[in-house]
Amino acid sequence: MDVMPKWAEVILVPLISLLLAAILSALVILAIGEDPVAAVKLMVSGALGSTYGWGYTLYYATNFMFTGLAVAVAFHAGLFNIGGEGQAMLGGLGVALVCLFIPWPHWTIAVLAAIIGSALFGALWAAIPAYLQAKRGSHIVITTIMFNFIAAAVLNYMLVNILRPAGSMDPATARFPEAVHLPSLHDLLAPFGIAFSKAAPANVSLVVAMIACVLVWLLIWRTPLGLEIRSYGKSQRAARYAGIGSVRITMIAMLISGALAGMMAINNVMGEAERLVLNAVEGAGFIGIAVALMGRSHPVGVFLAAILFGFLYQGGAELALWTSIPRELIVVIQALVILFTGALDNMVRMPLERIFLALRRTSKSKSTPAE
Amino acid sequence: MTMTAPANAPAIELKGISKAFGPVQANKDISIRVMPGTIHGIIGENGAGKSTLMSILYGFYKADAGEILISGQKTEIPDSQAAIAAGIGMVFQHFKLVENFTVLENIILGAEDGGLLKPSLSKARKTLLQLEQEYDLKVDPDAVIEEIGVGMQQRVEILKALYRQANILILDEPTGVLTPSEADQLFRILGRLKDEGKTIILITHKLREIMDITDTVSVMRRGEMTATVKTSETSPEQLAELMVGRKVLLRVDKVPATPGDVVLDVKDLRVVDDQKVERLRGIDLQVRAGEILGIAGVAGNGQSELLEVLGGYADGTGTITLNGQPIELTGAQSDGRSRRARGIAHVPEDRQREGLIMDFTAWENTAFGYHRDAAYQSGMLSNNAAIKAETQAKMDRFDVRPPHPHLAAKNFSGGNQQKIVLAREIERNPDLLLIGQPTRGVDIGAIEFIHQQIVALRDQGKAILLVSVELEEILSLADRVAVMFDGRIMGERMPGQTDEKELGLLMAGVSGDA
Structure with missing residues (x-):
């Protein structure tokens, strides 16, 4: 039998990890002579205290949902896709091409086309490492991280030499036409009489990301393909026995993963910047790894973890703005959260399992006093 | 020096040993006495707690309660160093030898006397020669481990223990990897050791071995010692009953077969592995409807490859027909799924790594391999409710305990795991069933x-x-019965007209028929 009840496994472990990360962060803030309580207050009010704060938190969270789902799907197949960064960059290129070169009558059609464009480019970028892994055994961790650098170079070339409007000094595309501007949460919620900050970048992509969460959940747990992906991830020998092809699963899982990472571009490129700039992804591809780890590769977990990291991003930005806490320290806090929720999982789990065992044994010895 | 042990003290005595792993009580109040110069058998099913008990004795685990007495002296065994110092030697089921070292190097490993190897090696060579004469244990001290046979490797393990002056030798399932004749040789060596005054503890699940060579036997069941008896005063039936807790049928109850048409016809089947080693060297065999063809042989002689290529997940050359229709041996039509579609069901040898996915629930495992069946789909999604209902029905029919489809496979015992696989494969009504090691760990x-x-x-x-x-x-x-050796079929026999001795020769590669 499993040692811990499911609720402890899913809720208690990450919560305690998070608490430990928070305590350690507080100590670090104390050590540099700032007040941790004030810092937390500032983070909470900055990220969650206004619709403006929420707008940013959810905007970041949308990015992390896409990249987190991307990592999670590959994880289920036992593949560690750390190329989300590059796949999201290429997704941006896909979105830019779709938005700039095709005259769209309305954003609703444009967003569908942009989803396809970004997913296609992201998937193609993941396809090459996937093929090398499936056919030649080149390790996917190495190839995907190398492809991040290649993606950056490709984007640089495209922006500087091809997509840059004539006369512009900025390595970025022209602004997308008015028709493809995505409605922000302000626009979406206004008809319902909900006032939402006009300046915040959260937009309709959040809805797309939430739909993606549901679809990924259906795919992984409710389809035969999902069973095959999970089987392959758990035991390649068992998958071979069942006739589940390793090349097929590696390719499919990575294509889906790359497509999800690429789709992040509809949020940051189409929804926020409304043009493609050089450093559009801003590390969201890597945060996706932490989000997937913390969310245990489950779409609900990914959704919650993405919001947490969105909070950390926005709260951190507020800290950097209003206190003398340096920006680097925000990164330290984020790193602590990743460390405790991802890497040091067993540090919390083991003692907790022991506590549950002890509890179970005492309740058992009460019923059988013969012990 | 007046404190010598009393003459009739047991060589080893355990008093009230208990050990729990979490909620599992692996050993519960175990007491045994083993007299010097005897062979004591410990028998029990998988998970009965035999290995835990021996690990406590060898210092791998610390007992929660109880004490260990060696020659009447209370002894603490916190680690394996202490066990060796107390004169206990252990021969594990999986040998702990360095494959590319020589016999001599393996023997001194961990028992070197100083910074330089040379003196240790020459001392060991001398000692080895003495041991060889004393116990009739011949090995070539300069042979490299990976180049000698399994039986020989086991002797090296025994010599390792003797070199460390072990008086008590524990052997854990020693015959699992041996041919019958190698096992006989091992038993002769054990007899010789016993005559020289060594005490031997033999852990096994094979009743025959217990009956053949032990003096006394202890039976373990669910962590408890259910009985200790003199071997001469018991019978295999009684031991089996003590092990299981109820009467068991040791012989299989069956009527003679009435073979029909040839279902599986294999001709000149060859398989080459990744290292370019030919694992199957031209197998010819036939299986008819209504008969069981048994493939005997020592593990590693190509049986696994035979199952893999028939099951569709290894490539081969040659011809295989099923009911007269050819079966693809390479390419896209040669995988597990297309084999199943052709009516070949497969219960693989390694159920924990191939037949099941241990983290998956019983119902997911019941669909596994057949998960694309129309009956399991509704639209684009899996019809999980249908799979669960079918799993529940299968669990009831096959008496899987506990009958909970939502439990992960790893939470079932070996026997119940095998029942889940068997229910999945048999109830597909296949024309041909491939089944490997059906009762290993069961x-x-x-x-x-x-x-x-x-x-x-x-x-x-x-x-x-x-x-x-x-x-x-x-x-x-x-x-x-067909006997495999080194990728070939050495011969076929009818079970009623052969014996273990003849089959043993075939298993060792001595051909009966040219």
């Missing part, structure tokens, strides 16, 4: 049930190819 109670299911399938007119390294199992189940 408790005696479940063995009986599994054997009955296999025979019942045969009686329905299905063809069954059975691979097992347990000769007893082959002899009692199969209607025809």
